[in-house]
Amino acid sequence: MDLKKKFLSFLTEIRENTSKSPEDDIPSEVDWSVNTSLAKFKEHSLEYAQDPRVDQEAIANINSQFYNDDQFDVVEYNLQRFSEKLELSTIEKERGIYATQLKAVSRRVSELVLENHPAYQTELQRVMELQQCLESASEICFKGRRHLHRARRGFTSSSLGLLANYRKRQQLATLLKSLHTIKTLQRTDVRLRELLEEEDYPGAIQLCLECHKAASTYRHYTCISELSSKLQDTLYMIDESMDVALSKTCNHFDEDYYFRIQTAYRLMGKTQAAIDQLHMHFISSVQNTSFTKVLGYVELCSGVGDGSFQKRQYTDLCKCIKPEVFMPCLIDLCKALWEVLNSYYKTINWHQQHDKDGYAEPVEGDGGTVLNQDYIHQKLEQGLSKIWSDVQQKVKVYLLSTDLSHFKYDEFIQVLGIVNRLIEIGDEFCGSKSEGLEESIRKQSINYFRSYHRARMDELRMFLENEGWELCPVKSGFTILMLQEFRFMRQLGYSSAENGHEDDAGGKSGQFGEKTEFLKKYSSSGSPFDFQPDDDEGEDVLEVNGFGEERNDRRMVSNDTDSDDDIPDELKQDFIDERTGEQPQKKCLTSRRRNYRNVGKQPPIITNTTLNVCRLFGKYIQMMMVLQPIAFDVIICLTKLFDYYLYTVYTFFAAEADASSTNDVLLGSKLRTTLKRIRENVFLEDDQLHQQVQSESLTSSAPVALGDDRCDKVAHPHISPAVDLDQSNGLFGLASRIVATESLMFLTEQFKLLQNKLENAIPVAKKPFLQQFYSQTLSTAVELRRPVYRSVATRLIEVEHFVQMMSGVKWDVKEIMSQHSSYVDALLQELQQFNHRLDTVAKSVPVPTAVRHALWEHVIRVINTIFVDGFSTAKKCTNEGRALMQLDFQQFLIKLEKLTDLRPIPGREFVETYVKAYYLPETQLESWIADHKEYSSRQLMGLVQCIGHISKKMRQKLITTIEDVDKVKR
DSSP states (O other): OHHHHHHHHHHHHHHHHHHTOSOSSSOOHHHHHHHHHHHHHHHHHHHHHTOHHHHHHHHHTSOTHHHHOTTOOHHHHHHHHSOSSOOHHHHHHHHHHHHHHHHHHHHHHHHHHHHHHHHHHHHHHHHHHHHHHHHHHHHHHHHHHHHHHHHIIIIITTTHHHHHHHHHHHHHHHHHHHHHHHHHHHTHHHHHHHHHHTTOHHHHHHHHHHHHHHHHHTTTSHHHHHHHHHHHHHHHHHHHHHHHHHHHTTTSOOHHHHHHHHHHHHHHTOHHHHHHHHHHHHHHHHHHHHHHHHHHHHHHHHTOOSSGGGGSOHHHHHHTOOGGGHHHHHHHHHHHHHHHHHHHHHHHHHHHHHHHTTOSOEEEETTEEEETHHHHHHHHHHHHHHHHHHHHHHHHHHHHTSOOTTSOHHHHHHHHHHHHHHHHHHHHHHOOOOHHHHHHHHHHHHHHHHHHHHHHHHHHHHHHHHOOOOOOOBOTTOOGGGSGGGHHHHHTTOOGGGTTOOOGGGOOOGGGTOOOOHHHHTSSSOOTTOOOOOOOOOOOOBOSSHHHHHHHHHHHSOSOOSSSTTSOHHHHSOOOOTTTOOOOOHHHHHHHHHHHHGGGSOOOOOOHHHHHHHHHHHHHHHHHHHOGGGHHHHHHHHHHHHHHHHHHHHHHHTHHHHTSTTHHHHSOHHHHHHHHHHHHHTEEOHHHHHHHHHHHHHSTTSOOOTTOHHHHOEEOOOOOTTOOOOOTTTTTTHHHHHHHHHHHHHHHHHHHHTHHHHHHHSOGGGHHHHHHIIIIIIHHHGGGHHHHHHHHHHHHSOHHHHHHHHHTSOOOOSSOOSSOOHHHHHHHHHHHHHHHHHHHHHHHSOOOHHHHHHHHHHHHHHHHHHHHHHHHTOSOOOHHHHHHHHHHHHHHHHHHHHHOOOSSOTTHHHHHHHHHGGGSOHHHHHHHHHHOTTSOHHHHHHHHHHOOSSOHHHHHHHHHHHHHHHHHHO
16 A cells, blocks of 8 residues: 555656646656666666676675565565655666666676586487487387287287286285284274273283284284284283282182183283282282271261361371270271281182192293292282281271270170180181280270279179178079070080089180181181171079979979970970961070979079179179180189178178187188188278278379289178168078078089189189189188078077076986976977977078078087086086986987987087086096087086085196186187
């Protein structure tokens, strides 16, 4: 647009200048000046052309754009150079410059043409010669083609054409085969992906290797080189997929699946690398599995699922577990880790089985070709301890992160059972003793059992202080093994019929030493931690009919219950439950038969507290089984339960007899030693109790060992006000005394039943303690009957009253009497009342024969003492009086044998020997007094004072001897 404006302005200016001239035929000043300029330019051109240097300079000044760019527009270029106001002089000047340059260029070209003209002529001559040669060749070719055409028509058209076509066909067939192969190779990627999705790794690798071999054959094709690179990438992808698949076998081992993976690695020649990688996957699986399980429960408890807990360490996660989910989390954790261990065990078995079949891949070694199985076997064996160490560490951290001291007994026992089962699995898995788990469970057990035992001792004290010592009705033949707390022993096949003896030759059973092959038992399905509710017949120990009906049932059943002849046929046969349609289990039928046999037996005499102590026995023994590291400490605490019960019975019902003058006779040396030991080791005095309360308030958080006195000692119990031991109508609480004493005897028998079990649970070095407990404590418990029932006898009969009656009898009669004294009838009447009261007591509380005999023994001994005391009050006595004494005692014995079936009558020698001493000569009296220390000094003094056939000097000597003997007794 600007060029147009410039050009139009230029034309307008020329037109204006032209219009100023009035005459058309007269040249204008402008035309004259132009012609003048042209003339001058020609003159200058001629002058400039004659100088070569000028031409060279003109050529050098040519703008390079004129010849460098073919599309260059000279006109536009020059128009753009001019200003908007064009002047003719400027244009003429530029035109002159361009004309000079053009002439210089033309002259130079002409010179070059002239210089190269000889060469041109020479080259043109060669071209002409070449043209002649080509014409000759063309003629020869024409003649040859004419002859060949003639020959083809006559000979080669039919024969050589066939050969050419056949060769072409072969080439095309080869090409077609190659194209099909290339097409197949191009479509291999799809098939490889299908095989990978089907997890057919051997097929994928086999296909990939075949394709790689085919690609090497056709590598001269351009497309195949790209395919080879792609196949190599696919092979890497298969290797990664196989590694992922190999990691899956760590949690769920499948033999066929693992076989395919190992076959694939064998095809790739990487069996050793696969084992190394498998070992790393198992270690990672332990870490990831434990972390995932605990993380799930932590997020469940917190209600937060934003992933904030995933960045925490495993130890911190375990501390976030709340007590209410501790047990299910522990079970799930052990189940998950069990799957890892079981998979590793199956992996080892798989390699051992296939190594026998020669499946291993040959590998070149230093000594030649060796089998790969040695390396695999060694690697797998080394991994056993490593994997178990990681499993053990994870469970240990989880256990120690929570305080289990506040758990319920059943929950804690379940925790111990799980951990002990895991320890057994570790022993079976790699022969490890699991010191880490043992230590962790020992710490938790000490902490838990300390508080548990102290709480049970306080609970026992509370039971004893509120115990009314009334009979707890249980079934005939009841033993502690029937309690629910002893169901674990029934499951181990231990019953009361064994009488506490085991077949030691058969080895230990159950948790006392028998090993369960968990890896074989749960190899195909399930896990050792699939805890199902106990399918037990339950606890059926209480007698609902009462004591009276039980006794009637016993009368109806034969005493011989060892065989099944007395069991009705309907109890022997299986029956079908109408509600479920299923047959009962064998153990239920056995329980029915056992209960039927026990109908004729005397039910044991126990109290509610006794039953509670028996339950504690079961819990302690079960805890002892699962707490092997502290089994001996548990046994110590178990014996303290018995000690506490024994000493409480002594304190409540025998302390008054202990304070009597016949204490040395009532309490044997063993029993006295046992009571002293219990008092010092089990009970706290008042000042010690106050110190313990202060100490516990200051050190409540500090751990205390099980053997610490502060943990074991408890306060003395106090008898319940509801227990009345002072009423004569009830024989001074005889029913309560019988229940208390006989319940202690029952505990003693049950303790004896468990002796072998307890001995098998502790180390050999600790067995002397248990043996000492059985020989000293249990064996002397039966002696406690004497002071307990002695209290009844001494309070039942008013000794002083009858001695006073006997002192009024005249023993210095002159003739032999045929009638016994009246005090004998009074004594017999007292015994008849006692027998009647005893029968009354027997209606509410069963009185065993041993108890009845013990009571009669003590009553008779008291009456014997009355006889001797009464005889010793005689001031004067004749031989006829001695005969009356013998008559009274013999009459008493005759009547007594009708009241009791106790034979022989106890203590009759005590009275008869005393009466016969009156007849001893003076020389034998002194030795007799020294030998018979069972008589009191008052009785001996009365004897010496009453004898009339000794001298005064001898009487004084005998008195002195009696006083010396009395001093020795004191």
